[in-house]
Ligand SMILES: Nc1nc2c(ncn2[C@@H]2O[C@H](COP(=O)(O)OP(=O)(O)O)[C@@H](O)[C@H]2O)c(=O)[nH]1
């Protein structure tokens with residue numbers, strides 16, 4: 001089990017985690033620790049985060065919905081004991097390694113990959129028994145950049161999974177991001193917005209921010225480049241900084257069992273979790289579209305529709321301009337054709353005149369030769385013409 005120190009982690013449970021990654025990739029190893037120390041002001045701010053339901057929730061009913069690691073569905077018979085159950089929501093864009101991490105931890109045949117057939121299209125829970133003898137259900141979710149299902153459907157499927165009374169409410173969320181991504185794409189930003197909206201700030205202490213693909217960094221590339229990227233990701237409020245400030249836990253997934261276990265340990269060591277923001281919102285009889293996450297998706301959809309309409313309008317304008325240009329070009333072509341025809345006609349007539357003149361000349365030449373021959377032959381008569 002991972003050891004924590006109170007100085008390091010804002011949620012009071014974290015600490016230096018000694019990396020056990022293979023040295024050949026330059027990550028971790030006995031001397032290396034992860035993650036970097038948080039600045040003092042950050043830790044201070046995180047400690048001042050609300051920690052009771054009444055501090056967190058506007059609603060007075062919220063207190064009763066905290067999640068604890070005591071089983072909700074334990075048998076009531078006296079003397080029975082059951083293994084505690086917790087569930088953890090795994091979120092992030094498509095291809096960031098959610099299913100791979102779950103497969104590594106549970107040993108289950110979770111489908112991996114980017115193809116439409118293989119990627120996760122609905123929420124699915126995968127169980128395994130953690131070393132603390134807790135049954136952990138890792139909930140695999142589709143990314144919010146899915147090409148198969150609309151984002152609102154994905155949100156609805158996450159909401160319906162976590163609200164299903166047969167499932168233990170999540171004690172935490174693992175959010176994954178590829179360290180190999182040079183930039184935050186639009187899809188990454190949307191997934192991050194969904195994380196914020198589904199959890200709510202009060203839940204950030206129960207979020208583990210996992211960067212994946214560390215083991216795929218080519219040996220020739222300097223590790224410092226990726227460490228700098230990670231530091232920026234975790235510090236900048238444009239990316240994950242605000243989550244870290246409010247207690248979220250950065251970790252690395254190195255593609256191996258130990259680093260995967262360390263990620264879950266963060267959440268298994270938490271004895272309670274507030275309800276997710278979306279759970280609170282839905283419990284106030286909100287429709288999925290009216291939740292914070294739903295409103296973000298609706299706004300995004302409207303933005304995309306507006307953009308698409310704008311693009312269509314631009315395409316139409318371009319088409320109008322092209323048609324006008326085409327008509328102008330056609331008129332020019334017709335004009336040129338007319339001028340060419342007139343020129344050809346003029347040339348034809350000139351050639352005809354020339355030919356006629358030459359023919360006449362030839363005719364006269366022939367007549368003259370005949371007359372000359374007749375005179376030479378002694379012709380003394382009178383020629384009818386004067387040529
Ligand atoms: N080597 C390595 N491969 C990874 C890692 N994370 C994901 N992958 C691979 O990337 C592909 C997509 O991962 P997957 O788990 O299906 O992504 P998901 O869409 O987030 O579930 C799969 O082929 C995984 O094996 C990682 O940290 N290391």
Ligand SMILES: [Mg+2]
Pocket residue numbers: 095098099100111112113119120140
């Ligand atoms: Mg998947």
